[in-house]
Amino acid sequence: MKRADRLLFRGMLLYSSLILVLLLALIFIAQLIAKSSGPGHGVWSMTQLVVYSTLQLPDVAYDVIPLALLLGALVWMSILNGHSELIALRMSGWSVWRLERPLLLVGLLGAGLMFALGELVVPETAPAAEAMWANAGAPGAGFHDMGAQGLWLRDGSQIIQILAVGNGGQTLRNLHIVQVQSGLVGISAMLTARQAQFRAGHWVLLGVHRSEITPRQILMKSMEEMPWSVSLHPATLRSFSHPTRTMTLLTLWRTYRALQGTALTMNRFALAFWQRVSYPWVGLVMILLAVPFVTRNPRGGGLAARVLTGLILGLGFHFLTEMSGYISVSGGIPPMAATWLPILLFAAIAGFLHRLSR
Secondary structure, eight states, X not given: OOHHHHHXXXXXXXXXXXXXXXXXXXXXXXXXXXXXXXXXXXXXXXXXXXXXXXXXXXXXXXXXXXXXXXXXXXHHHHHHHHTTHHHHHHHTTOOHHHHHHHHXXXXXXXXXHHHHIIXXXXXXXXXXXXXXXXXXXSTTOSEXXXXXXXXXXXXXXXXXXXXXXXXXXXXXXXXXXXXXOGGGOOXXXXXXXXXXXXXXXXXEEEEXXXXXXXXXXXXXXXXXXXXXXXXXXXXXXXXXXSOGXXXXXXXXXXXXXXXXXXXXXXXXXXXXXXXXXXXXXXXXXXXXXXXXXXXXOTTSSOHHHHHHHHHHHHHHHHHHHHHHHHHHHTTSSOHHHHHHHHHHHHHHHHHHHHHHTO
């Protein structure tokens, strides 16, 4: 590596790391302030608050590393431009691609760090933070709320609504079960249960209210506990006990393959899988955007203006990916296209800027 390459590499690594630390510090302080009142139950000490916010930092770092790479490239290129080093390199025959080569090495380090965070760190720290917020004793013991509509499933003659999943898929809360007649021509019984537990390979309903419908009458019965014959396995339901960001790539793929019965559920896991594959490469695209932006406009605004432009680019990319994700989950576009199209769009803009900078 030439001396100029080492200069570009070290400066990019230094400023990207400093910006990453600064962003994490700001978000950490914001989390301390936002969560200072605690979860609303139990005792929430300052130590617990600090531990909880610290456990969330790997997840935050995964999201902001591409922005740190973008701002790091803008800051370092602007500093070199201000001291005429960038102009000297360009006058000596260095193309924009040649300038970017050492910076892209830092981008590859950032991509590797993101893969490590997503596969090794976040699946451990995020459930632990959620368990603390739920006042649970261990990761995985807290419940994941399935929203106002809940999770709808069908097993034979049973139509099931589940409002919360927890304990690794072995405990369910607030269930509504409709037993339909053959051919869906009528309803034979309706049940509500406070909870369902998986014990010794079988499901048990707790706090049950059963309404059995016959042609002449409706028989109502309440039971504290009753067996539940259903072919649901905790391994399948485990996917819903934590958000998709806590799953590894292999788990996301297996869950996606196992849950291809309902389009919305399938799209949610497919989208999470492709986001995990594609997002670490966003930092490289951001570097490709930053360098021609500075070299093409060496006098186009100061450092503050370029940093502001970088923030706008980062927020624009985040907004675009969020919107495409929502459209994908609703079935509008394939999950793979929803994740790669924003990246390809920004890559195309970077390619256009490179052509203008020749």
